[in-house]
Amino acid sequence: MQQSGGDIVCRLEHVDKVYEGAVPTPALLDINLQVQRGEFLVVLGASGSGKTTLLNIIGLLDTPTSGKVWIAERNAEQMDEEERAALRSRYMGFVFQFHYLLPEFTVLENALLPCKIAGKQVEEQNRELVKELLHRVGLGDRLNYRPSQLSGGQQQRVAIVRALANNPELVLADEPTGNLDSKNGFAVFEMMRFMNRQTGTAFVVVTHDERLAQEADRVVVLEDGRIVKDMLQRPAQTHEL
Amino acid sequence: MIDRFSLSVAIRHLLYYKGQTVLTMGVVAVSVTLIIFLGALIGGLQKRLISSVTGAIPHVVIRQPERQPVAVWDVASVPAGQVYLGERIKLQQQKLKIEDWQTWLQRLPSYSDNIRAVSPVVEGQAFLTRNEKRKAVSVVGMFPELHNGVVDIQSKLVRGRFFGLNGGEAVIGFKLADEFALRLGDKIRVLGPEGNAATYTVAGIFDTGFNLVDSSTIYITLRDAQSLFGVGSAVTSIGLKLRRIFEAEDLAQKIAQQVPYETNSWMKDNQQLLSGLRAQSQSSNLILVFTTIAAGFGIASIMITSVVTRLREIGILKAIGATNRQILQIFTLEGTLLAFLGAVAGAVQGIALSLALYRIRTTVSATGRTAEVFPFDLTPELVIRAVVIAVIVGLIASWYPAWRASRVNAIEVIRGV
Structure with missing residues (x-):
């Protein structure tokens, strides 16, 4: 594309988001953001600062009121629902504040869900990778457990593996530690950092916990829908480099 | 998918x-x-x-159409002023009959795969007498093997036989047998409509569950009935039993176009039902x-x-x-x-x-x-x-x-x- 391409997993240009209603509420104002390959980016902000909206727009779950969104060097505006779903399934992974594992599936099956959605072939191809990832997050002996048999931290780790199951370029995490105590929360955050280094997947983690920001390659601070700070703490370390 | x-x-x-x-x-x-x-x-x-x-009647019956008397003045073709008078014919000759039934017996089954059984019969009213007792009965002359397709007698026999009925033998219902205290081998006397009489030996007693059949029907051979009712070598009707009985009316209409007789289906007679x-x-x-x-x-x-x-x-x-x-x-x-x-x-x-x-x-x-x-x-x-x-x-x-x-x-x- 126009810019050097390959190393940019997502790009936002002059993105505005206004929630329509009796009183239109602006959530994002003129956001310009690029996420590099393998980068670990933390978006800091108080609640209501627009950070979840930002994440949803990057994740193609929401559309901007104006501005352009490029994902995998493709203009999000021109995608139909099927393409968005396909990109969410193959290019991105999601981690939410609550793990949202399906209770009727085992740990391994839950982690494999994005592959299952993509089809049998993908599921077979990625099965070993997912098992390996589960081993690395310390759940190798729990593959056939039900989510209800795991602790909150363990469940969130399954959710992280699920986000990585399709070998995505980008993982989007919305307050992934928000529902955990600080010890477990930090462990989960460390896990993501570890996965980022191991797999070279870019992470965009939204949080209001400033302690976590210290670990990031780059920190973006949102206030009232605007980026007020964009600090590069250290260059992105990708697996391949 | x-x-x-x-x-x-x-x-x-x-x-x-x-x-x-x-x-x-x-x-x-x-x-x-x-x-x-x-x-x-x-x-x-x-x-x-x-x-x-x-159960006890054919689904479609083929018989000679009955000629309705028409008033002379209703016949349009008669020129005014001319009246033709005929001779009153005897009942015996009036009997509606089918002479060429053997032809139809062969042809009918090929008209439709719906036809399960074809039975030519000579049917008429007569009196059964024994000692002083008399009763109006329906006499049916038929081929037992064919007629069993119309009403199942053979498997409903209580005593005796039905298939292989000989001349001079009759098969009757158990109610009729009870009423006249008849047993196998007993003789019954039947008075025909013309006053002629015949005697038959009871060869079988059945219980079909159809009241009319069990209490007032006598089955004899076709030959015997032909002579009792004086129809020569003809039959009075041909009964058809069908596989799909609700197609009876359609089939009756179809057959009516192919035979020179009148056809009637059970459906026409039982419209209220x-x-x-x-x-x-x-x-x-x-x-x-x-x-x-x-x-x-x-x-x-x-x-x-x-x-x-x-x-x-x-x-x-x-x-x-x-x-x-x-x-x-x-x-x-x-x-x-x-x-x-x-x-x-x-x-x-x-x-x-x-x-x-x-x-x-x-x-x-x-x-x-x-x-x-x-x-x-x-x-x-x-x-x-x-x-x-x-x-x-x-x-x-x-x-x-x-x-x-x-x-x-x-x-x-x-x-x-």
Whole structure:
């Protein structure tokens, strides 16, 4: 594309988001953001600062009121629902504040869900990778457990593996530690950092916990829908480099 | 195409929430049981009623049309002022008969595959006398092997024989035998309409369950009846028995165009019965339709609840890449599977219930003949139809909830704690 391409997993240009209603509420104002390959980016902000909206727009779950969104060097505006779903399934992974594992599936099956959605072939191809990832997050002996048999931290780790199951370029995490105590929360955050280094997947983690920001390659601070700070703490370390 | 992912989520969900699954299946199963039970019972009752009407008579009868007397002045072709007078002919000669019946006996079976039996008969009224007792009876001369296709005598014999009836022998019903204290080998005397008489030996006694046949019909050979009624080598009618009896009227009309005689079907003679049966079928269909609709609402309401309680799950599946189509399929598959499983359970119940009640029998005749109390007519078509209807209803009932699920906005349900 126009810019050097390959190393940019997502790009936002002059993105505005206004929630329509009796009183239109602006959530994002003129956001310009690029996420590099393998980068670990933390978006800091108080609640209501627009950070979840930002994440949803990057994740193609929401559309901007104006501005352009490029994902995998493709203009999000021109995608139909099927393409968005396909990109969410193959290019991105999601981690939410609550793990949202399906209770009727085992740990391994839950982690494999994005592959299952993509089809049998993908599921077979990625099965070993997912098992390996589960081993690395310390759940190798729990593959056939039900989510209800795991602790909150363990469940969130399954959710992280699920986000990585399709070998995505980008993982989007919305307050992934928000529902955990600080010890477990930090462990989960460390896990993501570890996965980022191991797999070279870019992470965009939204949080209001400033302690976590210290670990990031780059920190973006949102206030009232605007980026007020964009600090590069250290260059992105990708697996391949 | 059924999506593999959707199917596995649907099946897992049904297995995981067993209580809900069993409950919904129960709703469908009860409906299907009712459809099968009621359908089989009403079908059986109708069949019994129809067979009580048509069991002992041919479904289609071919006979010489009766000539109606016409007033001379009504005959338009007669020139005014001229009146032709004829001679009054004797009853014997007036007898309506079919001379070339042997030709038709050969040709008729090839007219339609619906024709199960063809029986030429000489039929007439006569008096049975023994000692001082007299009774008006119907005398039927026929070939036993052919006529058994019209009314089953052979298997309903209480004593003696029917097939291989010889000249000079008669087969009578058990009620007639009781009334005249007749036993095998006894002689009976029959007075024909012209005052001529014949004597026959009782060779068989039967119990068909048809009152008219058992109490006042005498079966003799065709030859004997021809001489008793003086019809020469002719017969008075040809009776047809059909496989699909409701096509009798159509077939009668078709045959009427091919034979130089008049045809009449049982349907024409029993129009009131038929309209009664039709009304009964309609009201039972109405019950079944409402039952099906109730089951459909049952599935729909449970599916709607299921969608509402699983909004988050739907959101997460969409966020991790499930398409609207896949979400739609999850819920339609669930609804359809529930309906199918419920229908199979219901079919088993319905069949078991019908068969259990079908086995209850009661004695219906002095000769010890028994009949079932509930005459179920349980056909594979009925069962298959009930299951197919249930599955279609399940699909339709889950469509709206599934559509709602597929339209769920992922961020709204994930954020909305």
